[in-house]
Amino acid sequence: MARTLLAIYPHRARRYDEMLADDGVVRPHWRKFYDHLDAVAPDQMRERLEFVDRRIQENGVTYNVYADPKGSDRPWALDPLPLIIPHDEWAGVAAAVAQRARLLNAILADLYGEQKLLSEGLLPPALVYGQHGYLWPCRGITPAGGVWLHNYAVDLARSPDGRWWAIGDRTQAPSGAGYALENRLIVARVFPEMFSELRVQHLADFFRDQQDGLAALAPTERDEQPHIVLLTPGPYNETYFEHAYLARYLGFPLVEGHDLTVRGETVYLKTLRGLQRVHVILRRQDDSYCDPLELRGDSAIGVPGLLNVVRAGRVVVANALGSGLLASGALMGFLPGICRMLLGEELAMPSVATWWCGEKPALDYVREHFDDLVIKAAYPSQRMDPVFGYELKGEARADMLLRIAARPHAYVAQELVELSQAPGWSRSHERRLLARPVGLRAYAVTTPAGYSVMPGGLARVATGINARIISMQRGGSSKDVWVLTEGPVSEFTMLKPSLGVRDLVRAGANLTSRVVENLFWLGRYSERFDDSARMLRVALSRVVEAGGQRTPAVESAMELAVHLGILPGEDEDGEIREGSEHALLEAIYDPDHPGSLASNIHSVMWSATHVRERLSLDHWHSLNRLQREQQAALKRHPTLTEAIAFLDRVLGVSSSLTGFAMDNMTRDDGWRFLIIGRRLERLSFLAQAMASFLRMPSTRGPGALEWLLELADSIITYRSRYSRPPELLPVLDLLIFDDSNPHGVIFQARVLSRYLERMERELDATSDGKLPDALRRLRAFDLGRFEHLQFSECRNCSPCADLAALLEELDTASGELSDWLAMRYFTHVSDVSRQTMAL
């Protein structure tokens, strides 16, 4: 029998221990769980830890665009042991959190309305007017239902005597509820028996309350269904994972500012099928960035004119614009008095003792007790890390005191909080519990019946046993929070065990214009990447075959690559460059050369990032590997043979991407745009390449027709049809006119026309483009004109020139088509709004 887990669990008298009572005995509500842990075999526990890691990684891969490009990981880790809280204790915490949410909402209502708190002296004006977070343009606006604070989070800590204290309010766009949900879905599967035996309250009711609460406030008209969207600053935000995760769970479209547009007093979602009115915006971006017209003019992620829609009562923004103000720690000391006045109640949960230096007596206290306090910024907009008084010595201390004296109202001091500790599972030992300081973030959402508090939350765990600050950015981890119940556990779940006919989702009719545009560009870039790799492989192979000789085939292949912009044509002095090996390697590996393969890999990655959730992990990894390989090669001068091997791998990845698109992606409008992008790019490439080929004198030499077939990936077809060396007429037929050849010109144009016709029918649009005409004229070309032509002799002959002109016409038409698609379906998404100012 192994020794018990408690044998080496550190028990500290000066902290409250969540699991152990003062006498070292396991608390009753932990008993079952502790016994279970004590009995689990090390192997089994290891398997469970692996399960946790795998799930987190899979989720990250599904949702988090950060998951890979730069290798940066998820912001935090999960310890599988939950924080367990008994029912009666939680009832008190939940009531206090709900009261606090009610109080903060009442404060916002007052500060953006009557301002009794200021006129009666209950709150210093500096904490309102002195904050950039007080948004003046929002003054006087009353949001639907009188609700400013739709989502609220509060950070709680337990002091050594077992009481819970509020140490920070989150009123802007509280994060973490999605992580709490993710943690729950994982941990409930790690300890399934314990989860049901202990009767842990489910979280689904809370999220349903959030949905219902927002829907109830939606300013719908007649028979409109509430249309609620989740607004994210985009994939580069550090909590984007959570935005995507929650949006999917709640069933709200995930949108960015560019997806929304204001027309008059209505805000709409731009979709492929037109504008759709939005009633509620659940925002995860800071309020000052939400409307560049009236708030921060430099915001590129906002929705110009949104504030006027809010004024007109035509949209609910949750939380209301301007609510970030209350995240100031300086407010805490004033809450008891305000609570009595606004709610006529005593504040149920104390805040950590806080001194706002803007008051003379408080400032004096802070000076005298500097070592016992932590100094923080009074306003959330200040960028300042908390500073521990006892850590500041000498000059640093004098400097801090000086700064406080100069602007006392900008600083608050808080008592040092001794966090409680909870057991965590050691990763580095076979079988060991660690004691780690924990804090709890609790969540509340508005409902027509008042605030609903999540039965649970996000427990945050500090790295070291003596840590005083919990920060996920500094390597902390998180825990699930198990709130036990005495009654029956609600069976409601948002993850339906089985779906009915009504739940069926078919290919998205709600695609936003931005997503479609990104798919279109992914199609274009991945084809471009394929084309340039093929062209470079053709040229490089000729160079290697010729063993350093400038054979006619080398000359002509290099010349075409220059024509197509794949090889740099001129050096810095504007001289035509000798087609050197160096230039070829540069065109492969140098990301700074605009047409290079390296820059194309970058473009593919960039556009793939924006449609991350539609690609498989394998593709992501293979793209990544290519980029890493290319970066490594930059430093160590690869040989030509290595470069050819690299190009082979590039083409392998490219063909698997294509196969994936054809075989695995659902055939919705987004997919159609991806394919249109691909065909358009290939059409343009082939038309340009063929036209240049026909016009360039150098292609009349030996070997050119062979590499042309290779360039169009048609050499096998040619050989199987004609068992003789390539001749111009059959090559042209195969590469241009044969509409069964997927690498032929007419094939691209025909497929493209077919998709466009279908889209025009379904999306009710007419392109009046020149593509069909150009295609018709090309088809009418009489190939018989080449019948008796000696290609090696011809110089500027009229069949070659005429055919080249037709191909160029087709290329121009494809360019115009691309522009038209952007105008019609993406509505200037590539265009960025800008601010104008006149005196």
Place this chain on the structure above:
Amino acid sequence: MVRPPLRYHVLHETRYDYGGSVSLSQQQLHLAPRALAWQQVEEQRIDIDPPPAWRRDGHDAFGNPVTWIAFHAPHDRLFIRSAMTIAVTPYRPEQIEKSLPWEMVRGRLAYDAAAPRQDDLDALRFLFESAHVRIKHELADYAADCFPPGAPVLVGAQALMAKIFRELKFDPEATTVSTPVMEVLEKKRGVCQDFAHLMIACLRACGLAARYVSGYLVTRPPPGKPRLVGADASHAWVSVYAPGFANGWVDFDPTNNLLPDTEHITVAIGRDFGDISPLRGIILGGRGHEPEVAVTVTPLDETELPAPAGGSEKRQKTLTIRP
């Protein structure tokens, strides 16, 4: 002695030539003048070409009239004409040395957990940092010699105004609308907006409340020359809180070193330029052309205009400067 009001007609025209098609545009206009105890708005209208798809009129949080307009169809130019007839009653206060000592004003604005007086509370809106007015201790240092102990607040403000006027050079090339106050202090150059922002920042750094006022200045053509249409410009100055004195607020024009009386026409009042910029917009498309702005202020009773106040030398300066 009661002096009669002076009446003016103001034409403020803004013309954008976008140099390309603008498909969506939204604009916020602070062009309509506000009524004040000493300023009566007899007539006022705003004409817009092309006609906007949507328009809403209202008031901002500081009580200024504001108009929002939106365009949903492609257009390549925008013309906005704001026309008004205004009567300004002389309002320059006498005996500013009778205003409260500045420390007393500062004391009234400091928080002491008691209910503040309503006028102090209103003034508190203009005491703190705002987007264009950062508060640094260097600014308090700069103003220190203007506010010796016990100095009446308006006398101190006048000394500060004179100091800024003396030390700053009017230079339209030196700054832009977003030049920070600290840079203005360092360069000692700028336009009326910079003069006003610097003075406001200094006053707030001293614990005093100060507002930013936008409007127009009546300029006079040189003797014998006709008034040039569009030669005037919008102007900006400062208003200082002096409780119990005059209207509670007294205007100072640091660009011209004078206390406005009947030749300053107020359009809007805010914490700084950002609250009340005349025309602020977001456009999609176009190619970034600077707007052309023309302001013409015409005295309606030209003959009744009193002789220029203040020293003639200083007045001369107001004729040639652009705010």
